[in-house]
Amino acid sequence: LDTAEFVIPPKETNAFFVMTSQIRTELQTQTHCPENPNIAQALCMNDSQCESLKSKIVLERNGVYTGKCIQSDKVSIRSSCEIFGWCPVENDSSDKIITYDNASFLSVFIKNNIEFPKFNVFRRNIMDWYSDVMAIENCRWNPKDPIDKYCPMFVLNDIFNAAKVNYTKMLRKGGIMQINIDWNCNLDFDEGRCLPEYSFRRLDKGDYIVSGGFNFRYSDHFMMEESDGKYRLYRNMYKVYGIHFIVQVRGQAGKFHIVYLMRNIGSGIGLLGISKVICDFITFHLVKHRKFYKKMKIVVVSEQELYKELLNEDEEEEEKEKGDTKDEITPSTQEDVDNR
Incomplete structure (x- = not known):
């Protein structure tokens, strides 16, 4: 598998998704078939049980109930109600999950631009010492190296280690990770010292019993010629599990200015004057021995x-x-x- 198959969809706003496992249901078409026997309400012994489902809303159903009870194609010793929909239905049992253990060795290139319009300063996370494309492709982010800690090329396994996350537990069910890029710049110094800092954390706890991890479904539709020479619509449906990375950029910059310094000094002096009035009010009106304090401060x-x-x-x-x-x-x- 290459990047086009791991990263679904290929583009997102300030985010990207990496697939770690999936369930494939191939060659589905619109026809009649037995419902998934893992749905308790779909299990039946006779047609009368299925007739009652025709007027009910079953949230987990994969199609419209026809009212017939037929042999299940998933479990031979069980029968389930017949449906009309995309058949065969999805089978999400654990033995059908395909896991990609090597996804943690994929690398991701993050390009970030930031502007501080008040100071007319523009910065990006690709440093000047990366003179060409090869220099960027050969570097890897390393928080302990004074140069490579600014490298914009990240190995996913390094991200998991920095966030102290056990990647093997995220393989089957997926999860949500956050990548933080912080710009804290003191513009009294050279702009070249305005550098990004990277940090990582997991947003979901990962130990939920119901609907844990991160997954979604998508499908590929195509036409296929039947034995009678006619074309029929088919699809391959995929339930994919993976890690959803959300990139957050935060920045702040400051620079010395004499006007703001004098303004702060004036505000401080004003606050000192107000504090005297407040203290007198508290002393004369709210304190238990207010009469004594008032007598000692004010002479009639x-x-x-x-x-x-x-x-x-x-x-x-x-x-x-x-x-x-x-x-x-x-x-x-x-x-x-x-x-x-």
Whole structure:
């Protein structure tokens, strides 16, 4: 098998799927056949049991019930109700599952471009030291190597090991993996130091009893010539299990700017002023001993005391002014005495 058969569908938006196992039901055509005996409601002993199903909705059915009870083509000792639909019906028993053990050795090339429009910076995860296509094809992502930890070529087994996931348990039922590409850039330095970081994790727990893993169905339709010379529509139906990889890109960049620095300083000073008002409100209104705090911080002054205090301040200022005048006159008087 090659990439065209492992990767289904070939293109997705920020995601890709790798098949690890499948169940094939080949040469289906629209006709009459027995229902799958694994469906409990389809088991029968006579036609009357199947007649009752004609008016009921059975969610797991593979076609329309005709009301007949016929021999099953899956289990010889059982009978099941006849249906009209795509026949033969799918048999999803464990012995019919085809598993691809070597899928973990496939490699995937991830190309990512990111832009920080505020700083007019464009970056991509293909570094400048990869001078040609061969250099990229020969590298493999290695988190312990200072160069190859930026390689955009990943072996799936390395992704599973980095996420600490047991790949063998995902082979049969599949799962969902996330690939994170983080750009944390300090643009005060050279743009060449703005480099991606890769991390991986499994999104589904993988131990669900009902509908665990990841799978879907698709089919190929074609016309085939019958023995009577007429052409009839056939299909091959595939139930595929595999790993759905979701790629998430996150980025942030910053650069020093004096305007933003002054703005933050001003905001800090403003918050300090607001904090004083908030503290006073809490102290005066919400604290248990608020009356005591209010008494110690606020002094109530009468009008007479205020007048006396202001008068004393005026007298002190007048005496101070007189003292300054004496200091200015004394040197000149002494000089006149000396001259005489």
